[in-house]
Amino acid sequence: MQQLISDLEKIREALRYHAHRYYVLDDPEVSDSEYDELYDRLLAIEGENPELITPDSPSQRVGGAPIDAFQSVEHRAPMLSLGKCTTEEEFDAWLRRCSTELDRDIGSLVCEPKFDGVAVNLLYENGILTRAATRGDGTVGELITANVKTISAVPLRLLSDNVPEWVEIRGEVYITIEDFDAYNRSAAANGERLFVSPRNSAAGSLRQKDPTMTAKRPLSIYCYSIGAHSDDYQPQSHLEAINDLHKWGCRVNEFVERCENGAACVDYIARLGERRDGLPYEIDGVVIKVDDLGTQRDLGFYIRQPRWAIAFKYPPVDASTTLLDVEYQVGRTGAVTPVARLDPVQVDRVTVSNATLHNQDEIERLGIRRGSKVLLRRAGDVIPKIVRVVEVGEGALIEAPELCPSCGTKLTRGEDEAILRCPAQLSCPAQLQNAVIYFCSRECLDIKGMGTQRVEQLLKKGLIKRNSDIFTLKKEPLVELERMGEKSAQSLLDAIENAKETTYPRFINSLGIRNIGEDTSAILADRFPTLEALIAVDVETLLEVDNIAETIALNVVEFFAIEANRDEARRLVELGVHWPESTASVDSSLEGQIWVLTGKTSRPRTEVKSLLVARGAKVSGSVSKNTTHVFAGENAGSKLAKAEELGIRILDESEFNDLIE
Ligand code: IVH
Numbered sequence: 001m002q003q004l005i006s007d008l009e010k011i012r013e014a015l016r017y018h019a020h021r022y023y024v025l026d027d028p029e030v031s032d033s034e035y036d037e038l039y040d041r042l043l044a045i046e047g048e049n050p051e052l053i054t055p056d057s058p059s060q061r062v063g064g065a066p067i068d069a070f071q072s073v074e075h076r077a078p079m080l081s082l083g084k085c086t087t088e089e090e091f092d093a094w095l096r097r098c099s100t101e102l103d104r105d106i107g108s109l110v111c112e113p114k115f116d117g118v119a120v121n122l123l124y125e126n127g128i129l130t131r132a133a134t135r136g137d138g139t140v141g142e143l144i145t146a147n148v149k150t151i152s153a154v155p156l157r158l159l160s161d162n163v164p165e166w167v168e169i170r171g172e173v174y175i176t177i178e179d180f181d182a183y184n185r186s187a188a189a190n191g192e193r194l195f196v197s198p199r200n201s202a203a204g205s206l207r208q209k210d211p212t213m214t215a216k217r218p219l220s221i222y223c224y225s226i227g228a229h230s231d232d233y234q235p236q237s238h239l240e241a242i243n244d245l246h247k248w249g250c251r252v253n254e255f256v257e258r259c260e261n262g263a264a265c266v267d268y269i270a271r272l273g274e275r276r277d278g279l280p281y282e283i284d285g286v287v288i289k290v291d292d293l294g295t296q297r298d299l300g301f302y303i304r305q306p307r308w309a310i311a312f313k314y315p316p317v318d319a320s321t322t323l324l325d326v327e328y329q330v331g332r333t334g335a336v337t338p339v340a341r342l343d344p345v346q347v348d349r350v351t352v353s354n355a356t357l358h359n360q361d362e363i364e365r366l367g368i369r370r371g372s373k374v375l376l377r378r379a380g381d382v383i384p385k386i387v388r389v390v391e392v393g394e395g396a397l398i399e400a401p402e403l404c405p406s407c408g409t410k411l412t413r414g415e416d417e418a419i420l421r422c423p424a425q426l427s428c429p430a431q432l433q434n435a436v437i438y439f440c441s442r443e444c445l446d447i448k449g450m451g452t453q454r455v456e457q458l459l460k461k462g463l464i465k466r467n468s469d470i471f472t473l474k475k476e477p478l479v480e481l482e483r484m485g486e487k488s489a490q491s492l493l494d495a496i497e498n499a500k501e502t503t504y505p506r507f508i509n510s511l512g513i514r515n516i517g518e519d520t521s522a523i524l525a526d527r528f529p530t531l532e533a534l535i536a537v538d539v540e541t542l543l544e545v546d547n548i549a550e551t552i553a554l555n556v557v558e559f560f561a562i563e564a565n566r567d568e569a570r571r572l573v574e575l576g577v578h579w580p581e582s583t584a585s586v587d588s589s590l591e592g593q594i595w596v597l598t599g600k601t602s603r604p605r606t607e608v609k610s611l612l613v614a615r616g617a618k619v620s621g622s623v624s625k626n627t628t629h630v631f632a633g634e635n636a637g638s639k640l641a642k643a644e645e646l647g648i649r650i651l652d653e654s655e656f657n658d659l660i661e
Helices: 002-024 032-048 058-062 088-102 145-149 177-189 198-206 211-215 238-247 262-278 293-299 360-366 429-440 452-460 467-472 475-480 486-499 504-510 518-527 531-536 539-543 550-561 563-574 605-614 638-646 653-660
Strands: 072-074 083-085 109-115 118-125 128-134 140-142 166-175 219-229 257-259 283-290 309-313 318-330 335-347 350-356 373-377 385-391 594-598 618-620 629-632 649-651
Touching (some): 002 032, 032 058, 058 145, 058 211, 083 088, 088 309, 109 219, 109 238, 109 262, 118 198, 118 219, 128 145, 145 198, 198 211, 198 219, 219 238, 238 293, 257 262, 262 283, 283 293, 318 385, 318 429, 335 360, 335 373, 350 385, 360 385, 429 452, 467 563, 504 518, 518 605, 531 550, 531 563, 539 550, 550 563, 594 605, 594 638, 638 649, 649 653
Parallel strands (some): 594 618
Antiparallel strands (some): 109 283, 118 166, 318 335, 318 373
């Protein structure tokens, strides 16, 4: 029997060790199947000897029976809330108040993320998790021990032997954004209720009456502080307590950081703010705490809030609003994409009234109806996106249009494409307008002054009907236009004149062949050095070229098979668009080289790239040991440093120009 008990304890030890590596440290040592094998052995022995089961055995995570109601339990020390600030000034005022009240320097601070989850209080007695409770009103919470035990990152027994007789550990239970999305997707597929946010989903999971339901939810935890504890434990600082938690096998966050003063905290707040969108879990701010626990005691409390800590809240990046309608926009290559029209709402200090919906599949996935309340998210400065439907509206479902909203042509949908298309090409006004805007853009002929509004105006007035008409524009009708005088008409004509001198890759790019951007244009320019050669090319020949896939080959051939496209390309040349021979008749002198561009250069980056690609080089975004050359412009930073470290050949602007010429 003694042998069996000791074997059993060894297996449990091993399981605890591996679960800690996997769930807490995110650094597993054994495969899932090895772990499962060990776990099965534990279940087998415990099955035959139920009297040997202990409450901290890894088998006891999902043991609790369903309950009718949660019991109340008093926390040994109250769970406090935090004062808030939202600006640097408010934060500074808090710091000053601390110093004034204390009448001495408050010492260093600790910054950490403010997790947007559910606070829990875990009581460990002699290292064993004996109860877990929600925050409740801060004094009395609800007992959710069986549910919390199902969270694999919560140790049932603390790892070290050197633990306090008893200790309350506080943490935030959360679910990752990815797991939350996956849960809602499957709930939607099964017709179940959806959660509105990851936080809401974690809270709902913890309040399940049946712990086997909680066990199915991918919950995790970050432990962020210690509550009441026995006298045998006397940490000196918050950071020391965090380190102890880590030693005891509790999951602590990687971004907990000591800051020596207020300025360092402000810097931390900015840095974490920049990373916020990329984090796998939701945070809504930063918690700043006085590090020294003696100083914390001296500062004390204000009603339910400690004076020694404050939450800096980030502006919300999520907002909910009503979806009024969905409109369909036609892009330059005929792709028809849905755009949501919203009741205007502030997101991240910006008023938002439109949001992208990508494609019809996305609309169906979200189950959107007109009048639905939707949750918006703005990540960085990209166009906001609809994350989910919070409340399904009364209005009609959004159905895909059958006809092009611009020209009325019947839309098509490729076999494996989620995207609807208008096949009318340039006879569709929307496609024509977007094609002209693209033609004038920086990566094509770069005609200054031909922005969206100007293009729209010229098309409406009938002064242009296709790209090449731009080069036939005369001064008189231009001067007559609204918001255009003698002077601006002349500068527009000058810009048009200047744009005639271009490069061959840019010219190809400006033709607007579907799926062909700057890089492919440069490759085509390299292999087919004259326009006539390009017009005459067939699919087989194109497929022989490196980096030209079948769809692209087909796109090129189909484009030039249309007479109007051939005529338009030739007309551009007839009207004076030209490029230096040197880029038209190119070589493959740089074949096999891998270049990285960094720093500021006087030529646009796209041009540098085209020059290199046209000579057979590849251009990559980051320096590695495969990089052969680095073009370093002004103010080059870390890429240059890395290149120097790796001994890669570095060229400055004049060396680069010599090479190209
Ligand atoms: S410390 C007195 N640290 O914020 C100290 N709380 O508004 C209070 N929270 O209920 C707790 N992340 O749920 C602390 N890193 C963190 C936190 C954090 C999230 C939550 C916690 C608490 C609420 C207070």
